[in-house]
Amino acid sequence: EAGVTQFPSHSVIEKGQTVTLRCDPISGHDNLYWYRRVMGKEIKFLLHFVKESKQDESGMPNNRFLAERTGGTYSTLKVQPAELEDSGVYFCASSPGLGRTQYFGPGTRLLVL
Amino acid sequence: AQKVTQAQTEISVVEKEDVTLDCVYETRDTTYYLFWYKQPPSGELVFLIRRNSFDEQNEISGRYSWNFQKSTSSFNFTITASQVVDSAVYFCALCMDSSYKLIFGSGTRLLVRP
Numbered sequence: 443e444a445g446v447t448q449f450p451s452h453s454v455i456e457k458g459q460t461v462t463l464r465c466d467p468i469s470g471h472d473n474l475y476w477y478r479r480v481m482g483k484e485i486k487f488l489l490h491f492v493k494e495s496k497q498d499e500s501g502m503p504n505n506r507f508l509a510e511r512t513g514g515t516y517s518t519l520k521v522q523p524a525e526l527e528d529s530g531v532y533f534c535a536s537s538p539g540l541g542r543t544q545y546f547g548p549g550t551r552l553l554v555l
Numbered sequence: 556a557q558k559v560t561q562a563q564t565e566i567s568v569v570e571k572e573d574v575t576l577d578c579v580y581e582t583r584d585t586t587y588y589l590f591w592y593k594q595p596p597s598g599e600l601v602f603l604i605r606r607n608s609f610d611e612q613n614e615i616s617g618r619y620s621w622n623f624q625k626s627t628s629s630f631n632f633t634i635t636a637s638q639v640v641d642s643a644v645y646f647c648a649l650c651m652d653s654s655y656k657l658i659f660g661s662g663t664r665l666l667v668r669p
Binding site: 473475477484485486487490497498500501531533535537540541543544545546547548549551 | 588590592597598599600601602605646650652654655656657658659660661662
């Protein structure tokens with residue numbers, strides 16, 4: 443069974459540009475989560491989808507971040523316009539149910555110059 | 556408030572030594588889940604174990620063992636006879652039934668020297 447996949451693995455962009463990160467969860471997992479770890483800080487929750495609905499988006503830092511999960515399968519996280527402080531590693535995770543184990547993807551390393 | 560504290564920022568041991576990674580959590584929820592994840596140098600987060608708040612039974616898996624004590628709000632992780640391949644950053648995390656997001660500790664970097 444394939445694990446959580448994320449694309450791209452790395453992205454280097456300039457301040458003000460747009461970047462879109464993609465996450466494909468484990469097949470059959472209705473719950474999808476985004477987290478990020480900025481330099482020197484802890485891994486922080488961004489948001490949680492149940493199928494295509496946003497269950498909790500309390501961790502989204504500001505309106506420059508937009509997450510979607512059309513059709514309840516893969517998800518995208520768009521940052522527009524990117525700022526220097528957005529640099530970090532963005533992790534996606536999925537789980538088969540609420541409170542169940544979350545399995546993580548390899549992360550996308552974003553560097554904003 | 557919910558919080559996870561991993562007071563050990565970095566630990567260095569020589570191969571074959573035993574090492575314990577500490578994790579202390581805070582929550583007012585009565586139902587919650589605790590996790591340990593391993594982040595090897597390649598960067599991915601690898602799930603190691605999940606415990607429910609109502610199950611304080613300790614667990615052993617090969618060289619790994621976990622000690623869950625609700626009385627001290629701790630969920631410590633011990634590696635017996637450490638190996639170089641155990642070198643990684645280890646994260647403890649908390650998840651409440653009231654909100655299914657993971658709250659991570661700051662991680663403990665373990666270096667096992669040959």
